[in-house]
Amino acid sequence: xxxxxxxxxxxxxxxxxxxxxxxxxxxxxxxxxxxxxxxxxxxxxxxxxxxxxxxxxxxxxxxxxxxxxxxxxxxxxxxxxxxxxxxxxxxxxxxxxxxxxxxxxxxxxxxxxxxxxxxxxxxxxxxxxxxxxxxxxxxxxxxxxxxxxxxxxxxxxxxxxxxxxxxxxxxxxxxxxxxxxxxxxxxxxxxxxxxxxxxxxxxxxxxxxxxxxxxxxxxxx
Ligand code: C5P
Numbered sequence: 355x356x357x358x359x360x361x362x363x364x365x366x367x368x369x370x371x372x373x374x375x376x377x378x379x380x381x382x383x384x385x386x387x388x389x390x391x392x393x394x395x396x397x398x399x400x401x402x403x404x405x406x407x408x409x410x411x412x413x414x415x416x417x418x419x420x421x422x423x424x425x426x427x428x429x430x431x432x433x434x435x436x437x438x439x440x441x442x443x444x445x446x447x448x449x450x451x452x453x454x455x456x457x458x459x460x461x462x463x464x465x466x467x468x469x470x471x472x473x474x475x476x477x478x479x480x481x482x483x484x485x486x487x488x489x490x491x492x493x494x495x496x497x498x499x500x501x502x503x504x505x506x507x508x509x510x511x512x513x514x515x516x517x518x519x520x521x522x523x524x525x526x527x528x529x530x531x532x533x534x535x536x537x538x539x540x541x542x543x544x545x546x547x548x549x550x551x552x553x554x555x556x557x558x559x560x561x562x563x564x565x566x567x568x569x570x571x572x573x574x575x
Pocket of ligand 1: 371397442444478
């Protein structure tokens with residue numbers, strides 16, 4: 355790769371447990387791209403607010419946590435708990451929290467750290483708000499039952515006792531908050547490719563996404 359080539363940006367959006375996280379990591383490794391899981395930023399803000407005994411709905415507490423976010427916060431052990439997941443979509447509905455995290459995400463996309471050729475960012479608003487000029491946009495989805503099964507399996511493997519029905523209900527509530535909020539709601543960008551992973555194994559999903567990226571970002575002419 356030549357040094358003066360513009361960084362390639364791949365935007366991957368979709369609802370909870372759609373498979374976008376695994377897909378993003380695999381694609382980043384395959385194309386030598388850095389990867390940013392932007393959901394972890396909102397999760398870290400939520401986890402900090404909860405750990406301080408504050409209310410995720412409190413806009414002052416949430417904005418302060420977002421402005422003070424450190425890279426060590428992204429390594430917290432409580433990022434993947436169901437409580438943090440719900441609270442993350444509450445803090446993410448607040449415009450000032452989103453504004454506080456925007457620059458970091460855009461800089462990550464532009465700078466392509468560590469000798470890589472660009473970046474994959476995954477989240478909810480990457481193709482619509484964070485990187486509207488991304489070279490490739492994917493919108494990854496799956497039926498809500500498939501997504502709840504995946505998330506339930508993940509939680510059980512970590513020793514959580516949540517039932518499938520509880521996971522499904524929590525996921526529907528979170529999807530609704532993410533899709534109906536006024537600022538940067540979850541939605542498919544007009545120019546995003548739709549990838550439904552309900553019937554796809556991870557290898558098939560990666561193969562389909564990789565073909566789109568190869569064609570759109572790495573083919574000459
Ligand atoms: O992707 P993940 O499920 O970890 O994201 C946690 C929460 O963070 C989402 O439910 C959503 O509310 C918020 N989020 C967001 N915008 C992003 C990424 C995540 O609002 N780009």
